[in-house]
Amino acid sequence: MKSQFSRVLRNKLSCIGILAIVLIPCIEIIQLLSYEKVYLAEAFFLSGSTIGHVTQIILLWFLPLYLLVICSDDPIQDKKTGVRDIWISKLGKKKYFFVKLKTSFIVSFSVIFLALTINFLINSLFFDMAGFSSASNYDGVSGEAFLKKQVESPYLSIFLFSLTTSFFAGLIGAAGTCFSMLTYDKKITYPVTFAFWYILISNKGSVMYLLQPFAEYGLETLTPIFITSTLAFLVLYILTYLHEVKINEI
Numbered sequence: 001m002k003s004q005f006s007r008v009l010r011n012k013l014s015c016i017g018i019l020a021i022v023l024i025p026c027i028e029i030i031q032l033l034s035y036e037k038v039y040l041a042e043a044f045f046l047s048g049s050t051i052g053h054v055t056q057i058i059l060l061w062f063l064p065l066y067l068l069v070i071c072s073d074d075p076i077q078d079k080k081t082g083v084r085d086i087w088i089s090k091l092g093k094k095k096y097f098f099v100k101l102k103t104s105f106i107v108s109f110s111v112i113f114l115a116l117t118i119n120f121l122i123n124s125l126f127f128d129m130a131g132f133s134s135a136s137n138y139d140g141v142s143g144e145a146f147l148k149k150q151v152e153s154p155y156l157s158i159f160l161f162s163l164t165t166s167f168f169a170g171l172i173g174a175a176g177t178c179f180s181m182l183t184y185d186k187k188i189t190y191p192v193t194f195a196f197w198y199i200l201i202s203n204k205g206s207v208m209y210l211l212q213p214f215a216e217y218g219l220e221t222l223t224p225i226f227i228t229s230t231l232a233f234l235v236l237y238i239l240t241y242l243h244e245v246k247i248n249e250i
Contacts, residue, residue, distance in 0.1 A: 022115045041158060046162065
């Protein structure tokens with residue numbers, strides 16, 4: 001597994017993808033600095049305080065494509081170069097599958113968590129950490145109780161939502177690896193992975209609700225979204241496992 005991580009770091013295209021993910025959240029700081037008064041918790045990337053949410057769209061909507069470039073499409077390259085057969089002869093199909101899946105999840109999770117951490121640390125240099133909107137400002141809104149708890153502990157909320165965002169980045173990164181194994185064709189894998197993600201973020205119970213702190217959605221809305229979305233990923237992993245390990249011949 002160490003060799004898989006080293007492979008990511010040695011790949012120039014992967015490094016460019018990582019750099020893009022780290023820099024995009026930092027770009028909106030320029031816009032936030034032009035606002036009259038913004039507190040640190042509100043300036044955090046996932047809070048989505050800028051007009052138009054352009055940087056959030058650029059990063060989160062197209063997240064699968066960045067992750068495919070970084071590591072999720074590695075099985076396609078393995079197949080093209082013949083390395084896949086060598087790995088399978090050493091590890092077996094089952095272990096090869098899980099190594100690729102775990103590598104993709106861990107790398108995707110780590111890159112997003114790193115980007116969000118850097119964004120928070122840079123924001124802390126420019127924005128007031130002490131203040132935040134009063135919890136009383138949210139009386140009567142949907143999900144009021146959960147929202148008030150977030151406002152009362154904003155930095156704990158930021159940490160938990162960062163973990164959730166990183167978790168779903170890991171899931172979609174691993175999903176990209178699954179589609180790579182199912183098709184072994186970049187022309188199919190990239191649009192299919194994006195379409196899979198787009199379905200999850202564009203429907204009524206959007207995954208995006210799980211990624212934004214201080215929004216009006218309560219646990220009664222977020223919990224079913226978390227469960228159904230996670231199950232959708234698990235079904236994909238199981239189907240890919242059955243196809244690659246139980247059915248396909250080397």
